[in-house]
Amino acid sequence: MMRNNKKRLIPLALALVLALVGAALAVPVITVNVQELGQGSKTITSTVTTADVTWNLNANNPDYVVSATVTITTDPGAGTLYVKLYSGTTLVAWGQVTLDGSGTYTVTFTNGASADGVPLSSFDTVYVVYQGS
Numbered sequence: 053m054m055r056n057n058k059k060r061l062i063p064l065a066l067a068l069v070l071a072l073v074g075a076a077l078a079v080p081v082i083t084v085n086v087q088e089l090g091q092g093s094k095t096i097t098s099t100v101t102t103a104d105v106t107w108n109l110n111a112n113n114p115d116y117v118v119s120a121t122v123t124i125t126t127d128p129g130a131g132t133l134y135v136k137l138y139s140g141t142t143l144v145a146w147g148q149v150t151l152d153g154s155g156t157y158t159v160t161f162t163n164g165a166s167a168d169g170v171p172l173s174s175f176d177t178v179y180v181v182y183q184g185s
Contacts, residue, residue: 129153
């Protein structure tokens, strides 16, 4: 009798492990490489070289993203950071934050988002834009 119970528990334990691994892989961290702008012989430079983006999902409905945590290397400490979500060429939602030198910012999607946030299925491209002061 005990042996039959052990045989039944093995597939259940395997399913549980696979579910936990799948949940851990659901929210990736995105690294964004920043390219400087230039016009003619004059170059507009920025100290921002890399931004890491981590998604913050709705606690009640993880099919929605409510904000993004952005970590900036060599934070200039001034200016505005925008995170824009696009579906193709259509702007779906965006948020902004003023830089203060801390290096890590939470950008809440207040423009174009519903009360739940922004549906993950509604966007396919993310832009992180730094506007200097």
